[in-house]
Amino acid sequence: MKALTSELPQKTKAAVLMKPMQVAMEERALAGLGPHDVLVKVMAVGVCGSDVHYYEHGRIGRKAVENPLIQGHECAGLVVQAGAEVTQVKIGDRVAIEPGMSCFRCEYCKAGKYNLCPSVRFLSSPPVDGAFAEYIVHPDHLLFPIPDHLSYEEATLVEPLSVGIHACRRAGLEAGSTVLIAGMGPVGLTAIIAARALGAENIAVTDVEPFRLGLAAEMGAKLCVNVLERDTAEAIAQWTGGRGVDMVIDTSGHAGVIDSSIEWLKRGGKLVLIGFPAAEKVPLNLTLLLQKEIAMYGTFRYTNTYPLGIELLASGRFDTKKLITDFYSLEDTALALERARTNKKGSMKVIVYPNGKPSND
Ligand SMILES: [Zn+2]
Ligand SMILES: [Zn+2]
Structure with a gap:
């Protein structure tokens, strides 16, 4: 196993939705790395409408939060440790994180429609924990390096942008x-x-x-x-x-x-x-x-959109910084959710920084 530093975390702080409208900070043990897993230091997470909906109502349609849940799936971070057979990214890479872990074995996955995989595990979609945490463990093939000039905050926008890319392509x-x-x-x-x-x-x-x-x-x-x-x-x-x-x-x-x-x-x-x-x-x-x-x-979620999404956001053709309006620490995740819930008149993308706000901006 390769690592960025000798002192790697065994635990992570996380913001956990305990029940509707109640978020608590907890320490969670980090899973060990399988051969294709990567430990990612989460640098920015966008609050999604679905996060706000689960926070407010505890469910979306038939899907309910039955146990305490770490939310957040629009995320970007830094690769700090990699399993023995990881080839797609290397330690020190800044990456956008695709949240849907499909099986890549079923009929739908084999047909390239991995968004329809019946056994997909999608970050923050109950019961799967998400990214309002200092660290997450994630498969290497769902991590996409981003160029130096693209901020972590903007890289979180690849996720919502992917939905539109997929919809336009599909139709x-x-x-x-x-x-x-x-x-x-x-x-x-x-x-x-x-x-x-x-x-x-x-x-x-x-x-x-x-x-x-x-x-x-x-x-x-x-x-x-x-x-x-x-x-x-x-x-x-x-x-x-x-x-x-x-x-x-x-x-x-x-x-x-x-x-x-x-x-x-x-x-x-x-x-x-x-x-x-x-x-x-x-x-x-x-x-x-x-x-x-x-x-x-x-249309439902997306497939194979991250490379194009990153390219578009990094192109400078669109002033996407304007879409990012509010910034919170991990400890203030409840405030971030509340802000996104209540300030429709003046907030667009609300960002949580699980490892503190970067000093360069
Ligand atoms: Zn989302
Ligand atoms: Zn599948």
Whole structure:
């Protein structure tokens, strides 16, 4: 076994969700390293909407937090120790961490759809512990070195950006398409980057928060519709000369938005679903969907997106620092979750630093 220093940690401090709205600091033993495992010093973790949802409600749909859970899956860190057969990264590498540990043996994994693996273990998805911890042990093939000029904070954005990349790829987004992206949370905002990277420059967005719509314009959205002030159908009709958009990507999960998307799309358009609706069943105008021959794509997480995600964030083409608004220590993880939960008007990505805030910025 190779190591960065002679004194390696046996334990890690972690922020643990004990029950809804209650987070406690605990010391946890670190698992020993298998031959392909890597010990990563976690340097930055983004708070995800799903973290906030589990924190607030203790469950998402049928998935519940039954035992104390370490949250956090949007993470980046430093490789400090590597198992005997690790070849993909080396000690001292700064890495983005892909959170989904699929089996890579089942039908879905073999077909390249490892996001659908029935036995996937995904950081912070109960009962699997996540990354609000000083250290985690993670398989080497899910670690992706990042260039020196890309900060750990920005590298955490590869995770939400991956969702948009996967959605655009899965639905076959073509260069030159007109795209409407509904919901300007971190996934919606980074989906603008994904769509632009794949060649769509005419991007419209919707939200209710002026702060979020302003960020969307900075990411390159050409039409930003505040749905409290303007009718989306009318705005889209005007913007596309009555034709409708080629693709709608919904990140809001809002039932009314999903249904209305069928009207906003051109004939033969594509409806791409990312956001989870509050209720499992959503009424849709299927008659119109059939008449317009709309294709609907359910999407879930992502596959093979990290190399492109890192390249896009490192390119300097998008001012993604603007998406990162709040910073907390590991001890203040509860405050970070609370901030993300309550400050929709002024916070976007909230970052937790499990090993303290870096001094260089
Ligand atoms: Zn996430
Ligand atoms: Zn599998």
